[in-house]
Amino acid sequence: METEYVRSRFVKHFDGSTGTLYASPGRINLIGEHTDYNGGFVFPGAIDKGIVAEIKLNGTKKVRAYSIDMKDYVEFGLNEEDAPRTSWARYIFGVCREIIKRGGKLEGFNTAFAGDVPLGAGMSSSAALESTYAFALNDIFQLGIDKFELAKIGQATEHNYCGVKCGIMDQFASLFGKKGNLIRLDCRSLEYEYFPFDPQGYKLVLLDTVVKHELASSAYNARRESCERVARKLNVEFLRDATPEQLESVKSEISEEDRKRAEYVIGEKQRVLDVCDALVKGDYETVGQKMYETHHGMSQLYEVSCEELDFLNDVARKCGVTGSRVMGGGFGGCTINLVKDGLYEPFILKAKEAYKAKFGRWPKVYDVVISDGARKLSD
Numbered sequence: 001m002e003t004e005y006v007r008s009r010f011v012k013h014f015d016g017s018t019g020t021l022y023a024s025p026g027r028i029n030l031i032g033e034h035t036d037y038n039g040g041f042v043f044p045g046a047i048d049k050g051i052v053a054e055i056k057l058n059g060t061k062k063v064r065a066y067s068i069d070m071k072d073y074v075e076f077g078l079n080e081e082d083a084p085r086t087s088w089a090r091y092i093f094g095v096c097r098e099i100i101k102r103g104g105k106l107e108g109f110n111t112a113f114a115g116d117v118p119l120g121a122g123m124s125s126s127a128a129l130e131s132t133y134a135f136a137l138n139d140i141f142q143l144g145i146d147k148f149e150l151a152k153i154g155q156a157t158e159h160n161y162c163g164v165k166c167g168i169m170d171q172f173a174s175l176f177g178k179k180g181n182l183i184r185l186d187c188r189s190l191e192y193e194y195f196p197f198d199p200q201g202y203k204l205v206l207l208d209t210v211v212k213h214e215l216a217s218s219a220y221n222a223r224r225e226s227c228e229r230v231a232r233k234l235n236v237e238f239l240r241d242a243t244p245e246q247l248e249s250v251k252s253e254i255s256e257e258d259r260k261r262a263e264y265v266i267g268e269k270q271r272v273l274d275v276c277d278a279l280v281k282g283d284y285e286t287v288g289q290k291m292y293e294t295h296h297g298m299s300q301l302y303e304v305s306c307e308e309l310d311f312l313n314d315v316a317r318k319c320g321v322t323g324s325r326v327m328g329g330g331f332g333g334c335t336i337n338l339v340k341d342g343l344y345e346p347f348i349l350k351a352k353e354a355y356k357a358k359f360g361r362w363p364k365v366y367d368v369v370i371s372d373g374a375r376k377l378s379d
Contacts, residue, residue, distance in 0.1 A: 022377060027128075034304070062078075311355065
């Protein structure tokens with residue numbers, strides 16, 4: 001995202017003055033899907049696409065915000081009853097309110113922002129927006145809030161102001177991201193560790209199906225309930241504590257559907273750990289193999305894939321792509337693909353043409369590079 005562009009829009013809309021520029025990225029998750037609410041591990045990384053915002057105190061008790069991409073201006077106060085109706089503004093308002101609830105003292109400010117995180121592609125544009133403002137306001141007002149609490153502020157904004165009961169992975173990755181590294185986050189203890197991700201000779205590319213099937217929210221809830229039922233049957237807090245042997249021992253006492261859901265989650269926990277070990281050795285072939293295994297599990301056991309995602313995964317396999325899988329909650333969105341440099345061009349060409357022939361529309365292609373998390377860009 002061009003900082004000069006954001007600054008030029010800020011100057012135009014706010015009387016020619018300049019403020020301070022901040023940025024936060026979107027994220028990918030290499031492996032570890034539907035593990036967060038099962039107390040397991042996720043393995044995200046910040047990407048080179050995100051939100052850039054310019055902010056300047058305005059000496060009032062009001063926030064004056066301009067969305068450059070939406071060409072939309074909203075003004076709101078900092079009290080609970082001042083909540084704006086506009087959905088994008090609720091993210092900024094929510095961050096302000098969550099900071100105030102924690103004792104942070106805020107004043108009014110002018111801001112303009114823009115982003116290049118593709119919307120609806122599962123790269124967490126909303127978390128990038130929340131993290132930008134949480135990080136920026138903490139810095140501007142010298143509040144001394146640590147990064148973990150900033151991530152929780154973003155998560156609480158989703159819960160309390162945007163109606164999404166998300167986990168903490170997206171905000172965590174946006175704030176803690178580090179160039180050339182992925183982060184293994186233990187969703188139960190919130191302990192985390194960086195692992196080197198510098199795939200020389202490979203590219204990471206997302207193929208966007210440009211579909212989002214309506215099942216997503218009801219199916220998500222049903223899968224959570226399946227996992228919780230099996231955990232209760234096994235007398236463990238989370239499925240992350242269960243072994244394949246334990247699951248086998250209660251097979252006759254649970255439904256086939258619940259068994260399949262639990263088999264996927266227990267296997268996915270181990271796959272994340274296997275990928276971490278492989279990255280330490282620079283073994284990207286094993287990383288790719290585990291990605292395919294995850295896709296198979298999400299498609300056949302957890303049943304959160306869809307025809308379009310399975311089709312792109314199949315094309316990747318036929319083209320010799322090292323690793324490919326559905327990324328995110330499922331039912332649409334993207335596949336994430338680890339591709340050798342020499343296979344990249346023919347794979348993208350084949351995937352686009354085959355997808356168009358089958359579904360009548362082009363998939364979108366996003367190259368991603370693992371990058372740094374939230375930061376101040378300039379005064």
